[in-house]
Amino acid sequence: MKEDEGPQVLFEGVGITADEGFAAAWKSELIGLALTDHRGATSGWNRGYEIVAGAPSTADPGAWLERIHPDDRDELLRQGTATVRGGPEFAARYRIVRPHGDTRWVHAVTLPVVRDGRTRALIGAVFDITDDIENATTVVQERSAELEQLIHIIAHDLSSPLRAVSSFAQLLERNHAGELSHEAQGFIEEIVTGTARMRELLTDLQSYLQTLRSDDEPEEVDLNAIVAECLGLVQQAATACGATIEVADLPTVVGVPPLLRAVFTNMLTNALTYHQPGASPHIWLTSKPVGNRHQISFSDDGIGIPAHEHDRIMRPFVRLHGVEDYPGTGMGLAIVHRALRRHGTALTISDRKSGSGTTLSFELRHPPNHSQSLDRSFALE
Amino acid sequence: MEEEVRILLVEDMPSDAQLTHIALRELGIANHIERVRSGEDALTALRNLTEGSAAFGIVLLDLKLMGMDGVTFLETAKEEGLVEGIPVVVLTSSTLESDRDAALAAGAADVVKKTHDWDEWVRRLGDLLNQHIGANSTHR
Numbered sequence: 001m002k003e004d005e006g007p008q009v010l011f012e013g014v015g016i017t018a019d020e021g022f023a024a025a026w027k028s029e030l031i032g033l034a035l036t037d038h039r040g041a042t043s044g045w046n047r048g049y050e051i052v053a054g055a056p057s058t059a060d061p062g063a064w065l066e067r068i069h070p071d072d073r074d075e076l077l078r079q080g081t082a083t084v085r086g087g088p089e090f091a092a093r094y095r096i097v098r099p100h101g102d103t104r105w106v107h108a109v110t111l112p113v114v115r116d117g118r119t120r121a122l123i124g125a126v127f128d129i130t131d132d133i134e135n136a137t138t139v140v141q142e143r144s145a146e147l148e149q150l151i152h153i154i155a156h157d158l159s160s161p162l163r164a165v166s167s168f169a170q171l172l173e174r175n176h177a178g179e180l181s182h183e184a185q186g187f188i189e190e191i192v193t194g195t196a197r198m199r200e201l202l203t204d205l206q207s208y209l210q211t212l213r214s215d216d217e218p219e220e221v222d223l224n225a226i227v228a229e230c231l232g233l234v235q236q237a238a239t240a241c242g243a244t245i246e247v248a249d250l251p252t253v254v255g256v257p258p259l260l261r262a263v264f265t266n267m268l269t270n271a272l273t274y275h276q277p278g279a280s281p282h283i284w285l286t287s288k289p290v291g292n293r294h295q296i297s298f299s300d301d302g303i304g305i306p307a308h309e310h311d312r313i314m315r316p317f318v319r320l321h322g323v324e325d326y327p328g329t330g331m332g333l334a335i336v337h338r339a340l341r342r343h344g345t346a347l348t349i350s351d352r353k354s355g356s357g358t359t360l361s362f363e364l365r366h367p368p369n370h371s372q373s374l375d376r377s378f379a380l381e
Numbered sequence: 382m383e384e385e386v387r388i389l390l391v392e393d394m395p396s397d398a399q400l401t402h403i404a405l406r407e408l409g410i411a412n413h414i415e416r417v418r419s420g421e422d423a424l425t426a427l428r429n430l431t432e433g434s435a436a437f438g439i440v441l442l443d444l445k446l447m448g449m450d451g452v453t454f455l456e457t458a459k460e461e462g463l464v465e466g467i468p469v470v471v472l473t474s475s476t477l478e479s480d481r482d483a484a485l486a487a488g489a490a491d492v493v494k495k496t497h498d499w500d501e502w503v504r505r506l507g508d509l510l511n512q513h514i515g516a517n518s519t520h521r
Binding site for chain 2: 151152155156157159160161162163164166167168170171174195196199203206
């Protein structure tokens with residue numbers, strides 16, 4: 001690499017000037033190039049840009065933002081503003097809405113031109129990646145259909161024969177117990193117990209696979225309502241073990257309701273199951289804002305999870321205790337983990353700060369403002 | 382039960398059909414069941430009714446059948462006017478809301494989950510027969 005020698009020397013090395021080199025790129029129809037000043041006012045664009053995005057309708061500061069898909073504006077404006085204020089170049093994928101209303105996906109690189117320590121202009125290079133995105137979407141849709149089929153097989157095809165085994169065993173036990181030896185009756189009990197456990201496994205496997213589905217669209221979700229529903233589902237278990245559950249006022253976030261129900265139901269079920277022997281569990285659910293996200297924390301005073309098991313416990317069907325000690329399938333945190341991954345966030349497991357127990361935490365996005373309240377120019381000065 | 386009701390049971394799985402038979406026997410109505418193994422056979426049974434045989438009081442329909450599935454059977458039967466005044470109740474092992482929604486959208490009078498708990502299953506079956514055809518169970 002001869003980077004240190006500067007572009008001028010490199011171009012001269014092959015007998016051209018830097019201006020000629022840039023002019024060649026500017027003439028390209030395959031690379032879309034646009035130039036804005038530090039306020040975001042577009043001062044020029046090449047033919048390649050027009051092909052991808054259509055010609056900008058006006059050079060006014062911030063006018064470029066009108067062309068960006070509403071769902072992508074906030075993030076792009078945030079990154080652009082950071083770059084104008086001295087931040088680094090950045091690459092992003094977003095959607096451009098062309099003058100006739102059709103939408104194209106682009107991969108764009110935004111470069112700051114800095115002089116005397118100040119950003120004077122931005123150069124944007126855009127590449128149309130719509131075809132790649134559409135092909136990837138087709139693959140995702142095919143996988144989604146296969147997943148749907150698998151979920152259906154678990155829900156029906158595997159459940160049906162299991163029900164037959166369980167039902168006939170119950171009929172044997174109820175209607176023919178007198179004709180069977182004590183040992184044979186014990187075998188029937190084992191069949192009934194085994195089928196019940198298999199049913200739990202299938203139900204949890206189905207829940208796990210449902211977290212992998214990609215067709216549920218995120219929406220604005222009031223977590224207070226979601227948690228209230230989940231508390232209703234575990235009320236019987238909570239009453240049985242005398243649990244105290246403290247829930248703070250929770251925010252409205254962007255999420256997929258069935259997945260969030262799975263998250264809170266499984267966390268509650270875990271806390272109600274893995275409590276200190278002979279003690280009633282105490283559970284705390286709190287939240288705090290972190291940037292444009294909310295951090296949700298779920299703590300209990302239960303038996304805890306050893307630090308070296310924190311990663312493994314998020315895998316499917318991993319149990320840290322025998323079924324005779326604590327019931328369950330080992331799918332609870334795997335479902336939570338996958339459901340949160342679908343929200344673009346990760347589950348963090350840590351020891352509770354005071355006393356025994358565990359804190360599970362994760363972040364969820366605050367609903368967007370759709371740029372209405374955002375400054376549409378970079379407004380550096 | 383107080384009056385005789387003919388039941389058309391559409392079920393392709395022998396074990397499930399037998400379990401429904403036993404449950405209906407426990408409810409005291411085992412002598413009035415005609416079982417077919419497919420949606421196509423069920424349509425034939427219903428079409429033949431127009432030639433003068435006694436009508437079915439209720440159709441108990443499994444959703445996942447060999448050949449024509451339960452929802453398609455239901456849509457076809459509705460389209461041909463074969464189940465006018467006859468409640469079609471879906472009995473299914475499926476735990477999916479989407480299956481339930483599809484059955485109700487196709488015109489099912491009710492969707493009943495086949496439970497793994499035998500006593501609960503008999504109770505549900507008794508309740509739905511009571512609700513849809515007024516068959517009073519003597520069971521328990």
